[in-house]
Amino acid sequence: MSAFSAIGDDREIDRDEFTPGIEPQATWCPGCGDFGVLKALKQAMPEVGRNPDEVALFTGIGCSGKLNSYFNSYGFHTIHGRSLPVARAAKLANPDVEVIAAGGDGDGYGIGGNHFIHTARENHDMTYIVFNNEIFGLTKGQTSPTSPKGHKSKTQPHGSAKTPVRPLSQSLNAGATYIARTAAVNPNQAKEIIAEAIEHDGFAHIDFLTQCPTWNKDAKQYVPYTDIQQSEDYDFDVSNRQEASEMMFETENKLHEGEVLTGRYYVEDGRPSYGQEKRQIGEMPEEPLAERYFDEDAEWERTYDNLLEHHK
Amino acid sequence: MTDNELIWRIAGGSGDGIDSTSQNFAKALMRSGLHVFTHRHYPSRIRGGHTYVEVRAKDDPVQSRGDGYNFLLALGDSFARNPQDEAYYGKEELKPLYENFDELREGGVLLYDEGLLDESDVEEIELEEHAEENGWHLVPMDLRGIAKEHGREIMRNTAGIGATAAILGIDTTEFENLIEQNMSGDMQEANLSVLEDAYEAASDLDIDHDIEVPDGSHDEEQVILSGSNAISYGALDEGCRFISGYPMTPWTDVFTIMSQHLPEFGGISEQVEDEIAAAALALGASHMGVKSMSGSSGGGFALMSEPLGLAEMTETPLVLVEAMRAGPSTGMPTKPEQADLEHVLYTSQGDSARVVFAPANIRECYTQTRSAFRIAYEYQIPTIVVYDQKIQGELRNVPASHFDEEANADPGSVLTEDEIQEAAHHASGKFQRFLHEPADGSNVSPRSVPGQKDGRYLATGNEHNPSGHISEDPENRIAQMERRINKLDDIRSDLDENTSHQTYYGPEDADHGILVWGSQQDTVFESVDRLNENGHSVKALGVSDMMPYPVDEVSEWLDSVDEALVVEMNASAQFRGLTQKEIGKYGDKLSSLLKYNGNPFEPAEIVDGFETSINGEDLAASNMKYLPAAGD
Ligand SMILES: Cc1ncc(C[n+]2csc(CCOP(=O)(O)OP(=O)(O)O)c2C)c(N)n1
Ligand code: SF4
Numbered sequence: 001m002s003a004f005s006a007i008g009d010d011r012e013i014d015r016d017e018f019t020p021g022i023e024p025q026a027t028w029c030p031g032c033g034d035f036g037v038l039k040a041l042k043q044a045m046p047e048v049g050r051n052p053d054e055v056a057l058f059t060g061i062g063c064s065g066k067l068n069s070y071f072n073s074y075g076f077h078t079i080h081g082r083s084l085p086v087a088r089a090a091k092l093a094n095p096d097v098e099v100i101a102a103g104g105d106g107d108g109y110g111i112g113g114n115h116f117i118h119t120a121r122e123n124h125d126m127t128y129i130v131f132n133n134e135i136f137g138l139t140k141g142q143t144s145p146t147s148p149k150g151h152k153s154k155t156q157p158h159g160s161a162k163t164p165v166r167p168l169s170q171s172l173n174a175g176a177t178y179i180a181r182t183a184a185v186n187p188n189q190a191k192e193i194i195a196e197a198i199e200h201d202g203f204a205h206i207d208f209l210t211q212c213p214t215w216n217k218d219a220k221q222y223v224p225y226t227d228i229q230q231s232e233d234y235d236f237d238v239s240n241r242q243e244a245s246e247m248m249f250e251t252e253n254k255l256h257e258g259e260v261l262t263g264r265y266y267v268e269d270g271r272p273s274y275g276q277e278k279r280q281i282g283e284m285p286e287e288p289l290a291e292r293y294f295d296e297d298a299e300w301e302r303t304y305d306n307l308l309e310h311h312k
Numbered sequence: 313m314t315d316n317e318l319i320w321r322i323a324g325g326s327g328d329g330i331d332s333t334s335q336n337f338a339k340a341l342m343r344s345g346l347h348v349f350t351h352r353h354y355p356s357r358i359r360g361g362h363t364y365v366e367v368r369a370k371d372d373p374v375q376s377r378g379d380g381y382n383f384l385l386a387l388g389d390s391f392a393r394n395p396q397d398e399a400y401y402g403k404e405e406l407k408p409l410y411e412n413f414d415e416l417r418e419g420g421v422l423l424y425d426e427g428l429l430d431e432s433d434v435e436e437i438e439l440e441e442h443a444e445e446n447g448w449h450l451v452p453m454d455l456r457g458i459a460k461e462h463g464r465e466i467m468r469n470t471a472g473i474g475a476t477a478a479i480l481g482i483d484t485t486e487f488e489n490l491i492e493q494n495m496s497g498d499m500q501e502a503n504l505s506v507l508e509d510a511y512e513a514a515s516d517l518d519i520d521h522d523i524e525v526p527d528g529s530h531d532e533e534q535v536i537l538s539g540s541n542a543i544s545y546g547a548l549d550e551g552c553r554f555i556s557g558y559p560m561t562p563w564t565d566v567f568t569i570m571s572q573h574l575p576e577f578g579g580i581s582e583q584v585e586d587e588i589a590a591a592a593l594a595l596g597a598s599h600m601g602v603k604s605m606s607g608s609s610g611g612g613f614a615l616m617s618e619p620l621g622l623a624e625m626t627e628t629p630l631v632l633v634e635a636m637r638a639g640p641s642t643g644m645p646t647k648p649e650q651a652d653l654e655h656v657l658y659t660s661q662g663d664s665a666r667v668v669f670a671p672a673n674i675r676e677c678y679t680q681t682r683s684a685f686r687i688a689y690e691y692q693i694p695t696i697v698v699y700d701q702k703i704q705g706e707l708r709n710v711p712a713s714h715f716d717e718e719a720n721a722d723p724g725s726v727l728t729e730d731e732i733q734e735a736a737h738h739a740s741g742k743f744q745r746f747l748h749e750p751a752d753g754s755n756v757s758p759r760s761v762p763g764q765k766d767g768r769y770l771a772t773g774n775e776h777n778p779s780g781h782i783s784e785d786p787e788n789r790i791a792q793m794e795r796r797i798n799k800l801d802d803i804r805s806d807l808d809e810n811t812s813h814q815t816y817y818g819p820e821d822a823d824h825g826i827l828v829w830g831s832q833q834d835t836v837f838e839s840v841d842r843l844n845e846n847g848h849s850v851k852a853l854g855v856s857d858m859m860p861y862p863v864d865e866v867s868e869w870l871d872s873v874d875e876a877l878v879v880e881m882n883a884s885a886q887f888r889g890l891t892q893k894e895i896g897k898y899g900d901k902l903s904s905l906l907k908y909n910g911n912p913f914e915p916a917e918i919v920d921g922f923e924t925s926i927n928g929e930d931l932a933a934s935n936m937k938y939l940p941a942a943g944d
Contacts, residue, residue, distance in 0.1 A: 004763040005729055020740040052741075056762040058596075061773075068770055069781060072741060074762035076599060076626070077772035077782075078592070079618050085589035089596030089604075090762070092580055093554060097600070097763045118585040278580070285578040289553055290601040290761065292578070293723040300719035301577060303545040308715055311535035312343075 003294030006053030007096045013051050018042045020072040027066060033210025033222075034063055034131055036184025037102070038070050041129075043187075044194035050098045058087035060103030060112060062138045063212075064131035067102050081112030084119040084128065091126050094290035095275050098198065099126040105146040106136045109165050113145075120174035120203050125273035127197040127204045130167065133212035134221075141215030148256055164256065168248040168265055171205045172241070177268040178204035179244070181251065183222045184211065186262055193264065202273045209260065228263035238267045316370065316526045319381035320476065321416075323364040323408035325389030326354055333469040334365035335536075335707060336494075337476075340486035341369045342536050342709045345529040351377035352705035353911075356645045362389065362407040371528035374708070376835035379916040380415040382523050383480070385472045387455070388428035405429060410437045421449045421521050423475055423514075425468055427456030449521045451479065451514070458509050462502040470503045474510030480525050484511060533712045539677040539703030540565035542710075543633060544573070546681030547605055551721030552631070553579030554604035556593035558586055560612040561645045562704040563635040567607070587612035591619035591632065598629050599771060601723055601761035603685060607633030607697075610652050611642060614659065620694055621660035626771040627692040627746070627759070627796065629724060631684050636700040638910050647910030648701035650830055651882035653890065656698045657859055665796050667695040667803055668858040669813065672833035674708045676813060676856055678715060683811050689724025691756055691799050698858070700881070702831045702912045725758045732760050732767045738779035745769035746778050748791040755795045755802055804860040814865050818844065818851030824926065825873035826852040827866070827902070829880060829887045832913055836879055839918035850922065855887075861894040875901050875941065877925050879918060883908040885939055904939035911935075 019042065028034050045055070055073035059065040061080035068075035074097075078086045087101040108116055108130040119128070134151075136142040143153045143160045146167065150159040171179050178200040182190040190208070197204035209222045228234040228247070236243040244266040251261040278284035285292075292298045320337065324330045331352070338348045346369040355361040368378050386408040409424055416422065422443065426434075443450045453475055459467035470491070477484050484507060491503045543566050547555075555574060557567040571581035580597075584590050587608045594606035608616060613634045623630040636652040638644035656668050667687055669680040677699060684695040727735065735758075736744040743766060747757040757778075760767025770780030775792060777783040807813070817837045822844075828836040833854030843850045853869045855862065870876060876898075878888040885904040892899055905921035907913055917936060924931045924938060931938040 003729065004765075006765040007763050020742065022739050052768055053765050054763055056600075068772070072768065074768050075770040075772075075780070076596075077770060077774065079622050079773055082588060082592045082619065082622075085584065085592035086596035086599070089554070089556065089582070089593035090600050092582070093597040093600035093602040093604075094761075094763055114585050115589055118589070283575050284580050289578070289580060289597075290763070292553070293551070293601050293603070293721060293726075294728065298721070300551055300721040301548075302715070302717070302719045303548050304712070304715045304717075307545060307548075307573065308535050308537075308712055311537045311541070312533065312712070 003291055004096065006051060009051055010049065013046045013049055015042045015046050017052050018045050018072045020070070026070065028063060029214045031211070031213040032063070033133060033184035033212065034067065036187060036190065037129060037131060037208055037210060038067060040187055040190035040194050041071060043191040044198065047195040048198045050198070054096070055098045055100065056090055058083040058090065058099070058101045060107035062104035062107045062136070064102055064104040064107065081107050081110070082115065084112060084115040087126055088119055088122070088124050091124055092275060092284065094288045095125070096288050100129070100198070101126060102129040102131065104137065105130060105132045105134065106144045109145040109167055117170070117174045120171055120176040120205065122274040123175055123177055123202045123271060125201055125203070125275055127194070127206070129194070129206045129208050131210045132167065132207050133210045133216060135212050135215045137212050137215060166248070166252045167207045168252060169245065172245055172248060172266055175203070176205045176266070177202035177271055179266040180264045181207040181209065181262050183209035183225055183260065183262050185222050186225055186227070189227055189262060200267070202268070202271060209262070222260045225260040225262050228261050238264050239269070241266070316524055317368060317378065318383060318480065318523060318525050319366055319368045319378050320383045320385065321364050321366045321381045321412060322385045322387065322472065323362065323412050324387035325404070325408070326361050326363045328387055328389065329466060329469045330363055330365055330387070333473065334367055336487070336490045337473060338367045338707055339536050340490055341367065342534055343486045344483070346371060346526065347373045347528065348536065348707070348709050349374035349377060350707040354646050361404070362411050364408070364412065369525070371526040375838040376915055379914045380417045382417045382420040383476065384412055384416055384420065384422045385476055386412065386422065386424040387468055387472060388425050406433055406437060409439065413442055416446065416448060419447045419522060421451060421479060421519065421523065423451040423453065423472070423479065425455040425472070426452040427454040449519050451517060451519055453510070453513065455510065458513065459506055461509070462505045464502070467503055467506045470506045471510035474507040475514035478511045478514035479519055480523060482525055534709040535712045536707050536709045537674060538565070538705065538707050539671070539674050539699055540569055542674045542677035543681045543697060543699070544569040545715060546678040547631070547685065548573065548577060549717065549719050550603065550682050550685035551719065552603045552605050552685060553577065554594065554597040554602045556582040556584055556590045556606050558584060558590050558608065558612060560609045562637055562701045563607050563609045563612065563633060565704050566633055566635070587615035588619060591616035591630070595619050595623055595628055595630050599761070601726055603689060603721070603723060605631040605633065607635065609635045609637050610639045610655065613652070613655065617659045620666065621662065621664065622773045623694040624660070624664050624666060624796065625773045628771065629688040629692055630694040631688050632694065632696045634696055634698040635704055636698060638908070644910050646701065648831070648912055649882055649908060649910070650700055650832070650880050651884070651886065651908070652698065653858065653886040656696050657890070663793065663797060665693060665800055666859065667693060668698060669695065670698050670830035670856050670858050671703065672815060672830065672854050672856050673703065675710055675714055677703060679811065680813060680856060682720070683807070683813070686720065687803055687806070689722070691803055692725060692759065693799055698830070700831050725756050727758045727760055727767070729764050732764055737766070740779065741768065742779035743767045743769045744778045745780050746776060746792060748778060748795065755799045800860040804862070807857060812862070812865070813856035814862055815854040815856070816851070816869070817854065819849070820851065822851035823849040823874050825869065825876035826850060826918070826922065827855065827876045827878045827891065828852060829855045829858070832879055832881060835913050835915055836918055838915040839922070842915060842919050843922055846919070848922070858890070861890065863894055866891060867895050870898050870901060875903065877905055877922055878902050879905045879913065881907050881912060883937065899942040901941060903941045906937040906939060907935065909935050
């Protein structure tokens with residue numbers, strides 16, 4: 001039996017394989033948008049033909065971080081804001097494994113903001129789903145980096161004086177090569193976008209609008225939505241940086257005004273992913289590094305054989 | 313005092329090539345059969361500013377930098393001659409001369425480059441008067457002029473070596489060989505000519521001093537290298553193929569060496585956005601089955617505290633290096649201290665289980681790094697190698713055979729796919745990654761890695777049940793916590809059996825003891841010899857395993873002495889505190905000799921401190937502190 005026989009098996013995959021048999025009780029509140037992400041992710045998996053053993057899902061901390069518990073794959077529930085650096089290394093260590101990272105808006109755009117910028121910049125081949133509910137869920141409703149200006153919470157009783165972050169524009173500026181926004185209330189689009197993101201060779205960022213009925217009382221906050229690819233009002237080229245940038249800017253403004261736009265915003269094909277770049281310059285091996293540890297024929301050099309010469 | 317030894321100090325400005333010149337000097341002496349040791353002093357400045365390196369050479373192994381020095385090659389600071397209006401340089405070009413007065417021994421030789429200095433300035437520092445007082449032999453030479461004749465002034469270094477060789481009667485063959493090996497073309501030729509000219513010019517001077525460069529020979533082939541080299545090679549020999557880091561002095565050294573070599577070994581190096589990311593990446597690669605490491609110095613290591621805890625909770629192997637420098641905060645970036653011990657032992661929340669090694673010297677940098685990897689991957693636990701600026705910067709010769717060990721690429725307690733098929737699975741389909749009671753009776757529950765068939769599990773920093781699901785069940789909590797913590801006992805037994813890192817030194821039946829950890833061990837051993845020569849009865853125990861603490865070894869040794877002086881480079885006696893905490897007694901037996909001025913101990917200081925402590929006197933030297941035993 002080979003060391004990683006789960007990888008590359010080409011049988012038909014059923015979405016139910018991603019539902020664990022018996023499972024811990026759901027701890028998400030009824031009506032939580034996070035259920036929508038879980039469902040869309042499970043539905044996308046058969047489309048991309050990946051089985052549970054060849055998928056590694058890295059999450060941060062927050063309600064979003066629970067995703068791992070209900071999604072049957074290899075999982076790593078890391079720490080607040082740090083899913084991306086853990087996931088990045090996983091991809092470099094074994095590029096054959098499908099790497100998906102997920103976290104909340106506080107997790108990804110706040111505490112993990114620096115990692116977000118740098119992971120996008122490096123264009124790692126992975127998918128990053130941010131559950132954007134404009135609030136800190138798990139710690140009980142504090143203002144988050146995406147909360148609208150003036151948002152009142154227990155920690156900001158006078159209303160936030162900060163303008164919310166612009167995740168789409170930030171992502172584009174940082175260097176992500178696939179950027180989309182979808183919403184839990186839009187399941188078909190969500191599934192398609194997740195599948196596209198996984199198949200994209202490079203850093204794919206999905207800003208996933210998820211309602212939090214518990215702390216953001218309006219459970220219908222993202223309804224109605226407009227799919228910009230379906231609407232006649234919006235016509236732009238997703239591969240054109242300039243046009244994408246303008247569209248993102250408009251989308252972000254409109255969300256603050258209560259109008260929800262979703263869809264693909266930027267798709268750049270052809271730019272090599274970070275792993276490919278590293279291979280090209282000779283800083284990463286051709287074969288997955290992780291496999292070498294299971295290969296009985298692998299040669300392991302001692303430093304004595306070459307490096308010590310310089311010290312004689 | 314100590315005869316037949318050369319302690320040669322080369323001083324100049326940072327950027328004047330002091331480092332490479334001293335390295336070649338030490339290597340040439342080693343090749344000629346001597347034992348060598350280098351000590352490096354440099355300011356927190358990039359170009360210019362007074363810096364020096366000492367090379368101590370003897371015919372038997374050198375334990376420390378020694379006390380003072382007997383030959384100064386003062387090159388002058390070439391970066392000081394360009395004063396800017398905005399910032400004042402002062403008389404910096406003179407610093408390599410006068411800042412080194414203090415430690416030059418009586419009768420020593422002072423060779424300086426007069427080509428770089430104004431005569432009137434030299435008069436100002438009263439060089440002649442100092443020389444007369446101390447019996448120094450002054451040798452002004454126009455090294456700069458000799459270098460310029462053959463092209464470039466930077467070759468002042470080579471001129472200095474040529475002149476040193478002539479004055480000390482050292483054969484220049486090895487210097488020539490090194491120039492031929494390291495340079496080519498015009499540069500090679502020019503340097504050879506400079507070497508020869510300076511040698512001849514200095515021979516003509518006929519200086520009458522009584523420094524004797526010893527003769528020596530080695531029984532086996534030697535290599536000369538630094539602690540950072542040794543840590544890196546230990547990691548590579550253990551199959552480490554992934555490193556992630558963010559620069560911080562002095563950790564940068566290991567990071568640089570690894571980054572330069574990993575690609576040629578088929579590995580990956582990543583310079584990332586910060587230290588949290590650095591540790592998180594190493595963790596991510598290790599989770600996938602690749603042997604990885606990261607590291608930093610004080611402040612950067614503080615940022616790694618959370619990923620470190622995550623490694624503990626998820627039982628993911630992780631090797632970190634902590635290169636100490638003087639703190640708190642950014643402290644003194646280029647000065648050694650041993651004050652991050654408690655930081656590495658206790659940082660991160662909860663009851664934590666990690667293993668901490670503190671190598672004594674370059675040999676142990678290699679062996680303990682190998683242990684750090686073996687233990688981390690076998691026992692699924694984070695391990696930390698903590699060392700300091702002193703070992704980082706010093707070069708020493710070690711028999712090449714010390715590194716001639718088999719490579720060990722074994723990823724430790726990872727299952728093959730066949731083994732996963734046989735292993736227990738949860739009804740949810742998940743593999744039982746965190747068994748309460750692993751089959752072999754050990755505390756290690758073997759893991760799978762992503763991509764393996766049927767090995768799915770959840771790694772989480774939350775408390776979890778055997779299949780990795782988050783759980784707050786009290787019984788599960790106890791079982792998991794105990795299994796994680798009890799690994800430390802298993803590791804202690806394993807180390808005792810296989811690779812004890814403690815070093816016993818001096819006569820077994822001595823009355824007094826000196827207890828020392830990490831980089832100060834070899835210096836203490838040199839002092840122990842001197843103390844016994846002075847009629848005292850002293851032995852030493854050097855401890856290199858910090859956690860799990862070698863309780864039995866240390867207690868037994870402490871039982872065998874009347875009292876013990878604990879020597880360490882910090883102000884709060886951290887290692888003494890650890891010893892008392894771990895053993896739970898000896899408060900009345902342990903006193904401390906502490907130094908925290910940015911410089912490591914010299915053997916004579918330890919001799920002084922010891923004599924002060926047994927005579928019950930106050931310490932005369934102001935650069936150290938004596939802390940009596942609790943019962944005193
Ligand atoms: C270092 C650290 N700081 C704070 C916390 C506490 N904490 C847990 S979840 C969370 C906020 C999560 O908000 P968000 O990322 O928006 O996710 P959501 O719960 O809304 O899905 C915080 C602050 C933590 N676990 N770790
Ligand atoms: S608090 Fe909000 S985000 Fe968290 S589970 Fe409940 S609804 Fe979902």
